[in-house]
Amino acid sequence: MLYEKPETFRPQRADVLTVTPWLAPIIWDGSFNRNILNAQFHQIEVRVGLTVFAIKKYVMFLQKFIETAEQFFMVGHKVNYYVFTDRVGEIPNFTLAEGRRLVVLEVPAYKRWQDVTMRRMEMIRDFSVKKFVGEVDYLACVDVDMVFLDEVGVEILSNVFGALHPGFFEKQRREFTYERRPRSSAYIPYEKGDFYYAGGYFGGVIEEVVKLTNYCHHAMMADKAQNMEALWHDESYLNKYFLSYKPTKILSPEYIWNNYYGSPAVVKTKRFLGVDKDYQKVRF
Numbered sequence: 001m002l003y004e005k006p007e008t009f010r011p012q013r014a015d016v017l018t019v020t021p022w023l024a025p026i027i028w029d030g031s032f033n034r035n036i037l038n039a040q041f042h043q044i045e046v047r048v049g050l051t052v053f054a055i056k057k058y059v060m061f062l063q064k065f066i067e068t069a070e071q072f073f074m075v076g077h078k079v080n081y082y083v084f085t086d087r088v089g090e091i092p093n094f095t096l097a098e099g100r101r102l103v104v105l106e107v108p109a110y111k112r113w114q115d116v117t118m119r120r121m122e123m124i125r126d127f128s129v130k131k132f133v134g135e136v137d138y139l140a141c142v143d144v145d146m147v148f149l150d151e152v153g154v155e156i157l158s159n160v161f162g163a164l165h166p167g168f169f170e171k172q173r174r175e176f177t178y179e180r181r182p183r184s185s186a187y188i189p190y191e192k193g194d195f196y197y198a199g200g201y202f203g204g205v206i207e208e209v210v211k212l213t214n215y216c217h218h219a220m221m222a223d224k225a226q227n228m229e230a231l232w233h234d235e236s237y238l239n240k241y242f243l244s245y246k247p248t249k250i251l252s253p254e255y256i257w258n259n260y261y262g263s264p265a266v267v268k269t270k271r272f273l274g275v276d277k278d279y280q281k282v283r284f
Ligand code: 48C
Pocket: 052, 053, 054, 055, 056, 057, 058, 059, 113, 116, 117, 142, 143, 144, 145, 200, 282, 283, 284
């Protein structure tokens, strides 16, 4: 394989931070060579799981999610789509490329949408231990009301990774919508915090995903026991986790974008985009 020599005095991106103070890479377009990475991950025959929850009305997002994932997510590698749903009969039939399969996991639907989103942590933890650990090497855990528009490949893989929230990557820490009530398990004071991570995108090796989801679930249950629920639900608990247990890789907002935030030049490609939806129609 031939490629340009990496140049000591020519950083790949001069406009954005591409490594954190704890030496975790921040993945921006132009800062990596996917051909080299694909060769590395093909060598180890990597197996990647993608978890997605399609509970109640959100089953409507699955068609486009899977169709576009087939075009852009880990193309050429082994992928298991793990679809958690209460509506098994409503999951469309998909013809998937070689080495890829879709596994439907029936789970109960919570009444409140806050509980639906928060209980994902508990469910991902439980299925990781009893199923995923034997089937895949890495997991990516994402929202379903999304579509893939560009390549999302093995460049995202690391021991434990998160993604910069598109609404906060240009902001200061005191502007982050962390949970600010000291009584909550998700509490982060104004003088702390590295980044604001999106709740709809995290992952890593199974062992690390189990630690992350278990921590977040227990933190939620501790708040629930004192009748509290963090400001942004699972996203608040995820941000608390990543403050103490820092991600080993961080994905730029290219990996979880929403057009509500326009098209800043620094975001050269919107790889994974939130689907505009009428919340009234889907949040019963
Ligand atoms: O599957 C559902 N059904 C619901 O009724 C509410 C939430 N969800 C899951 O939680 C979906 O996977 C959503 O993507 C996720 C919560 N995230 C969102 O609703 C927006 N992306 C913020």
